[in-house]
Amino acid sequence: MKRRTTIAAFLAALCMPILAVAAEPPADSIYQLQAQLTDQSGRVSGLDVFRGEPVLISMFYASCPNACPTLIAAMRRLENRLEPAQRDRLRVLMISIDPKHDTPEKLGELAERHHADLQRWRFTRPEAADVRGIAAVLDIQYRELGDGEFNHSSIVTLLDREGRIVATTQQVLRADEEFLGKLRALIGAL
Amino acid sequence: MMNRARWLAAAFGLAAAQLGAAAFADAIANDFRPIPAGRFESVIAPQPGVTAADVRAFDLAITPVTNAQFAAFVRAQPAWRRGRVAPLFADTRYLAHWPDAETPTPAQAQQPVTQVSWFAARAYCAAQGGRLPTWHEWEYAAAADATRRDARADPAWRQRLLDWYAQPADELLPAVGQSPANVYGVRDLHGLVWEWVDDAGSLMVSADNRDQGDDPDLLKFCGSGAVTMEQKDQYAVLMRVAMLSSLKASYTTATLGFRCARDADGESR
DSSP states (O other): OHHHHHHHHHHHHHHHHHHHHHHSOOTTBGGGSOOOEEETTSOEEOTTTTTTSOEEEEEEOTTOOSHHHHHHHHHHHHHHTSOHHHHHHOEEEEEESOTTTOOHHHHHHHHHHTTOOTTTEEEEEEOGGGHHHHHHHTTOOEEEEETTEEEEEOOEEEEOTTSBEEEEEOBOSSOOHHHHHHHHHHHHTO | OHHHHHHHHHHHHHHHHHHHHHHHHHHHHTOEEEEOOEEEEOSBOSBTTBOEEEEOOEEEESSOOBHHHHHHHHHHOGGGSTTTSOTTTOOTTTTTTSSSSSOOOTTTTTSBOOSOOHHHHHHHHHHTTOBOOOHHHHHHHHTOOSSOSOOTTOHHHHHHHHHHHHSOOOSSOOOTTOSOOOTTSOOOTTTTOEEOOTTGGGOOOBSSTTOOOSOTTBOOEEESOOOBBOOTTOHHHHHHHHHHHTOOTTOOOTTEEOOOEEETTSSOO
16 A cells, blocks of 8 residues: 555656646747637637647638638638548637737627638637737738728648647648648648 | 046046946936827838828837846846747847846947847837837837938938948947937937837738739738838838848847837837
8 A cells, every 4th residue: 555655656756747848838839929819709718729739720800801711711621621530630720810800709700601610610819919929920920901901911820739830831722732731641640 | 647647537538438328328228208199101001002100109218228128137037048038939049149148248238139039029028018119100200310300301311321221230339329319319210220110020011012922822911912112212211121021020130129119108009
């Protein structure tokens, strides 16, 4: 009995520092960035909400007339090219550059309009002060033009389970085969 | 005897002048000046077809942040130490000019800090209860000379700016605050270092807003087209835009520093 306790204590001591290290994302992970997101259901999380799974991440704004629907469609097209079992592992995180207007209600409407699988997709808005930092780690440029319009670069980024950037694509009008290959390889290696 | 006295006086005078410069830099480096609201013609069109930018009243630091100030910040927030900072937030040249991770040389103390990333500059200003200025705020304040809010149409003013850009980058940067104050009481906006702005990631430069790239599959910008550059004769300011827009937020260079701003009510936006 005593020996078992000792072993348990030893194992606990062994595990604790490992767990502590695992809690800190790798130095080159975008999960190093502190940011607060609120999703279409009002749930609050950090940028690392999908940590542990591969993630497609991009930025958009809900009232965008043309290109953003194209961007979302492109991401759906990418995941539709995966086998269902692979698709189940993939998470999709959409982050608004217009938190002032993109309320959870608006994000929810957008999700519905695009028939997004909300088990795996989240449409989120960051705190206003966090938008620039998130855009910077994703290398996305954006500018508010007034009248609720924005310019922003359309970049889809693939993150590994720890939030490290594996691949990016700006090809949104048809599937980027090279990017798709990296996506399949990443999920296949899980 | 006389010579010696004169020499001593000269030596003391010089030392006093140097001390004076350092003390002066110290005294103003933490200070802000109010910049009144206004409308001006920006080189970056705020909207397609609109060239006048509106700037709300804000406070701008008199000088860029010094090495000594930044060292105090790094000591208070070790996550921003050279060697400790995540590579996501700063490249390998970050603060590489300091002899150790927390201390610049005495000669560097009052010089503007350089080799800092956008993330680090932002964190510094946030720690002081401020923020980085936006591009429009910076450009608006930097349009002034000693007597005019907008000196940009003056060929002599333009030439002075271009002369600075034509100078070879100096090994040893001068202390902050040595240049004459502009009409707002702000110094060193030109002639010392380049400066980060909060929206450096917005300075998407395209000569024509119809230019979306050659590849129709590569929809570069989502929204109403790329920003256009106006006033193409403002070379010195456009050089700054070109330089800033070429940098990623983790990049650091030996000639790029920053200063902080605050909203006029004293809160960061």
